[in-house]
Amino acid sequence: MTKKIFAIIVAAMLCLSVAVSASADTMTYVYDPDYNLTDSEIAELHGYAESVEEDYGYSVIFCIVSDCGEMTCAEYAEDACISFTDAENAIVFVHNTDEGVYDYYLEGDAAALDEALIDIMWNAYDADDSYFGGLSSFYATAAEVIENMPPVVDTQTGDSETDNAETVTEKADETAENKDDGKKGTVSPIWIPVCLLIGMLIGFVIINSIASKNISVKMQKNATVYTREGSMVLTGSADNFLYSEVDRREKPKNDEK
Amino acid sequence: MSTVLQQKCPNCGGSVEFDVGAQRLKCPFCDAEFDINAFQQPENNGAGQGDSINWNSQSSQWALGETNGMSVYGCQSCGGEIVADENTGATSCPYCGNQVVMKGQFSGALRPDLVIPFKLDKKAAKEALKKHYQGKKFVPKGFFDDNKLEEIKGVYVPHWLFTCDAVADASYKARIVREWSDEDYDYTETSHYDVYRSCNISFDNVPVDGSSKMPDDLMESIEPFDISQAVDFNVAYLAGYLADKYDVSVDDCVERANERIKQSADNALAATVTGYDSFDTTCVEMNVASGIYKYALYPVWLLTTKWEGKQYTFAMNGQTGKFVGNIPTDKKAVTKASLLLGAGIGAVLYGLAWLIQLL
Numbered sequence: 001m002t003k004k005i006f007a008i009i010v011a012a013m014l015c016l017s018v019a020v021s022a023s024a025d026t027m028t029y030v031y032d033p034d035y036n037l038t039d040s041e042i043a044e045l046h047g048y049a050e051s052v053e054e055d056y057g058y059s060v061i062f063c064i065v066s067d068c069g070e071m072t073c074a075e076y077a078e079d080a081c082i083s084f085t086d087a088e089n090a091i092v093f094v095h096n097t098d099e100g101v102y103d104y105y106l107e108g109d110a111a112a113l114d115e116a117l118i119d120i121m122w123n124a125y126d127a128d129d130s131y132f133g134g135l136s137s138f139y140a141t142a143a144e145v146i147e148n149m150p151p152v153v154d155t156q157t158g159d160s161e162t163d164n165a166e167t168v169t170e171k172a173d174e175t176a177e178n179k180d181d182g183k184k185g186t187v188s189p190i191w192i193p194v195c196l197l198i199g200m201l202i203g204f205v206i207i208n209s210i211a212s213k214n215i216s217v218k219m220q221k222n223a224t225v226y227t228r229e230g231s232m233v234l235t236g237s238a239d240n241f242l243y244s245e246v247d248r249r250e251k252p253k254n255d256e257k
Numbered sequence: 258m259s260t261v262l263q264q265k266c267p268n269c270g271g272s273v274e275f276d277v278g279a280q281r282l283k284c285p286f287c288d289a290e291f292d293i294n295a296f297q298q299p300e301n302n303g304a305g306q307g308d309s310i311n312w313n314s315q316s317s318q319w320a321l322g323e324t325n326g327m328s329v330y331g332c333q334s335c336g337g338e339i340v341a342d343e344n345t346g347a348t349s350c351p352y353c354g355n356q357v358v359m360k361g362q363f364s365g366a367l368r369p370d371l372v373i374p375f376k377l378d379k380k381a382a383k384e385a386l387k388k389h390y391q392g393k394k395f396v397p398k399g400f401f402d403d404n405k406l407e408e409i410k411g412v413y414v415p416h417w418l419f420t421c422d423a424v425a426d427a428s429y430k431a432r433i434v435r436e437w438s439d440e441d442y443d444y445t446e447t448s449h450y451d452v453y454r455s456c457n458i459s460f461d462n463v464p465v466d467g468s469s470k471m472p473d474d475l476m477e478s479i480e481p482f483d484i485s486q487a488v489d490f491n492v493a494y495l496a497g498y499l500a501d502k503y504d505v506s507v508d509d510c511v512e513r514a515n516e517r518i519k520q521s522a523d524n525a526l527a528a529t530v531t532g533y534d535s536f537d538t539t540c541v542e543m544n545v546a547s548g549i550y551k552y553a554l555y556p557v558w559l560l561t562t563k564w565e566g567k568q569y570t571f572a573m574n575g576q577t578g579k580f581v582g583n584i585p586t587d588k589k590a591v592t593k594a595s596l597l598l599g600a601g602i603g604a605v606l607y608g609l610a611w612l613i614q615l616l
């Protein structure tokens with residue numbers, strides 16, 4: 001019986017670890033829900049994106065969609081960044097094919113990219129008539145752009161060597177905020193020992209409550225079973241108010257959050 | 258040498274025993290049954306008792322002090338010498354197996370007021386033991402298979418029964434908590450009260466084990482006994498069973514009865530403190546009025562098993578069938594199961610956390 005339980009638990013943990021690693025390993029670099037690209041083309045483009053990430057540490061994601069729903073392209077790009085990657089640095093482009101517009105979202109050090117560099121990457125994509133050709137050019141250009149990227153501006157000192165320092169600083173701040181949001185899709189491994197500890201406590205309580213059934217000899221706590229029926233008569237009762245005290249706690253302000 | 262009493266069959270002279278099913282005395286040799294009242298005062302009835310052979314020892318076989326704490330009796334059937342604990346009231350002859358009652362142990366001031374006759378027999382006790390084993394987890398490997406039933410005996414255990422009218426009063430510190438909020442603050446108002454309650458409450462026949470040989474927790478665990486089925490004491494009920502006279506005085510037992518009664522009175526008073534969010538008991542006092550006590554014999558089946566050189570004692574209420582007895586626990590198995598279950602629950606929790614995040 002114990003062996004069976006052990007086997008089941010080990011299997012469950014293995015499944016869990018496989019699921020976790022699988023979800024961590026499967027990255028989406030090219031998102032194409034409308035099937036503008038073939039599977040082999042997507043696989044090839046993924047290869048480009050992976051090499052960019054390996055070489056420069058940047059996730060470069062491109063979404064070709066016909067509809068962004070209620071979101072703008074920029075919001076869609078931010079959402080895609082949260083959903084598709086855990087990387088610290090990411091560049092996410094979204095092309096709305098129906099409306100013929102595009103926008104982007106930059107994560108981490110990618111915030112240092114200015115509009116001119118963004119335009120270079122977009123133009124590389126837009127210049128080719130086919131999606132596959134455009135995206136191939138896009139990834140090649142992205143690799144060059146990232147390689148020659150300007151250094152990240154020091155947001156503390158305010159020193160800036162670029163014209164768009166302010167923009168970069170703002171984006172860097174936004175990126176820092178978005179970083180926390182970006183972790184929504186994952187559970188940190190630090191929770192594993194916490195979950196195990198909680199599990200151990202619950203397991204200990206359950207198993208010991210089962211084992212306690214082996215003990216049936218104990219002293220009686222009272223003699224209630226020998227109380228003469230109807231003999232309990234309340235002869236005195238007094239409830240005297242002494243004092244009251246009020247504790248006042250300030251509510252947390254929303255802007256303090 | 259002390260004298261013993263044997264319930265003899267008027268037909269064949271065999272030693273009769275109390276029959277649980279018929280609630281009468283029965284001769285195991287000729288199957289004759291007799292009413293308990295027929296054996297009401299056997300010491301005054303000289304006829305029909307069969308042989309009356311007393312084999313009294315002529316020489317001083319026991320050294321001085323050697324029989325301290327023991328009593329020596331002569332069996333009226335075979336003349337064998339029965340050496341028993343000084344508190345033994347009923348036993349069997351080790352030579353001929355005849356059931357004997359030590360008359361002096363239950364006469365005069367030592368005579369019990371009541372006895373609850375056995376309602377369940379040895380077979381029921383054996384079955385109860387098997388049932389008791391069922392469903393028990395984390396028992397050391399081999400305990401159920403190798404654990405041998407060493408002894409099973411029906412024992413009348415002496416109990417003191419306390420009946421009283423009690424006057425109890427108690428004081429409490431109680432609190433009512435009210436919470437509300439406005440735009441900027443959360444408020445908690447705690448109102449404090451001084452609460453007093455008093456009551457009259459009566460208890461009937463609160464039992465306390467009067468035998469030092471019997472573990473008190475074992476005896477209290479098989480409670481309650483239905484005292485309404487108790488009958489006036491008659492030595493005939495002891496036939497076929499073991500019995501001890503009390504060796505813990507009523508003065509030594511009353512403290513335990515008071516303790517249980519006071520706790521019950523406390524519970525009853527605390528149940529009347531209502532309308533508060535919380536309260537603490539600051540004082541409970543109890544006075545016992547018109548307290549009386551009785552001496553009774555309660556029927557208990559004691560089962561002793563042995564496993565790996567250690568004895569395990571189980572007890573069954575000979576009237577209601579309530580069965581108790583601690584079964585050993587395999588601590589390693591408990592630890593292992595706790596860890597395995599804990600790991601499983603931990604994995605599930607972590608998986609759920611992932612699912613929640615992904616959704």
